[in-house]
Amino acid sequence: MSTSDAAPQSLVLQLDGFEGPLDLLLDLARRQKVDLARISILDLVEQFLAVIEGARQIRLELAADWLVMAAWLAWLKSRLLLPDAAEAEAGEEAAEALAARLGALQAMRAAAAWLGGRPLLGHDVFARGAPEELSEIDRSRLLLDLPGLIRAYLAARRRAAAGRRYRPPPLTLWSVKEALSRLGSLLGSLPDWTSLERFLPAGLASPLEQRAALASTLVAGLELARGGTLRLRQEAPFGPILVASPAGRAREGG
């Protein structure tokens, strides 16, 4: 190991200064004073493990990624030392991968140093402090397109239609309640055995309204007949339904 005995001790104290285990590894590798491609991975592993061990004696709370790296390096060291050829080959590959990672980090650190050495705007060189704004913005023109016009038309119509649908539609159908009231009031004033259709209200325009009113009036008639208020008669299936007051029955019966 080429590092002096004092170095690990000082590194323990500086562990917080490293940005992760790879950072420390790169620093240790650079201490070997050789090309990164030819560093001794074994030396590197031993140095790293020594640093971690030293740090653990002082502080137990070492971050997980430091310990994971230490465990992985311990595995790597065991593979590199094994006499078994296959195992050693896996170790060689892992060692090459580690050297490549260190090389990549080293390159990026060099790039950062190169950037840092550039004349930096606002530090080493200055641009014009008061640039002149000579451009004008003309917003007089309109941006119009046909799809926009169509979308607007649809949106307007849909909204208006939605507004209309919200209003409850007027009730135009003749209800049973209305039929009961009309039948009751007209009954006394009509001659015997009158067609049910003559009790329908006036001014029913659509066939739907006529059918609805007829059905309501029939239901009302059945209800009144049940209470004995009137009598119903039908001569033949689908023939006209006739209505008469109970007074009529008395006359007929008498």
Place this chain on the structure above:
Amino acid sequence: MMDDDSGADGLPEAHLRLAEALVFASAAPVQARALAQLLPEDTDADAVLAALRARYAGRGVELVEIAGGVQFRTAPDLAPLLRRVIAIPRRLPRAAMETLAIIAYHQPVTRPEIEEIRGAALSQATLDALLEAALIAPKGRKESPGRPTLWATTPAFLAQFGLPGLRDLPRREDLFVEPAAPADPPAEAPDA
């Protein structure tokens, strides 16, 4: 850093360089006093600035006195050449676009009719915006109580939308896939 090479104006070139850089990099006009702080003692900062102004006279950028200091400014005769006009067309507000669409499809149409179709009141500002853009124009009056103005689109409307004529607007029937939604008459009960 300060060499003693004197320029044609008899002042050290280094002083002129520093003044030039300082005025260039400063966000605000530079006072002679500020420059004097960077120059060796006993240097006449006013003289340095005067020499700098003389050097830039007639160039594309000139040293001008502004607010008690000096600043570089584009030469007045060049400013118009450099002025760029950036056209950023604006969109019509939604209410105006909807109103325009209704006028396009229902013309000639009165203001109350537009409001009925849109289901919302039509503000004078919206109408004014369309009139100002020359997209709509009055087209006579309706022979009904109050004789309200009838509105129609203009040739400028067709030009703006790239339409040969009003007949080239998409047909209204093709716009509404579901017939129920935009029914014009009050909704009729579903037929039996």
Place this chain on the structure above:
Amino acid sequence: MMDDDSGADGLPEAHLRLAEALVFASAAPVQARALAQLLPEDTDADAVLAALRARYAGRGVELVEIAGGVQFRTAPDLAPLLRRVIAIPRRLPRAAMETLAIIAYHQPVTRPEIEEIRGAALSQATLDALLEAALIAPKGRKESPGRPTLWATTPAFLAQFGLPGLRDLPRREDLFVEPAAPADPPAEAPDA
């Protein structure tokens, strides 16, 4: 407005004035194409800019190539004096510089990829510092599980470090050379 007085460099003085004014006025680097639009047709805008650069060589303000265009900047040797009167922003910390270098060389790159190269987590403070200085910007998502954001450098990055373009970064192979004096915190004895 364009007179035919030719300067020592054989170009019409009017063209040089116009180029000077245009580059001076602009806050951002000016492309030769933008100058060409202001000059008469068939004028070599690049030649005009080259003449302008020659004229400013050695002065307090120099014309330099930045981010695909040219910009006037103060001469680097004047910085120590100018820093005394011009407020300067803080330098970026080491972690931010390294992250920036990784993004510059590997862009577009995801945050996990940056962390893999550095072997350390990327802190929010570092990301914020780079974003706030507008040196990096998101550039789409990577089509991989989770679709992580891709990061890239901005034109402001080129301007900040005085680079004509990304191609002017040193080749990665050339970076393996150990920087002369690593100013990194983990102090390394000169000859341990």
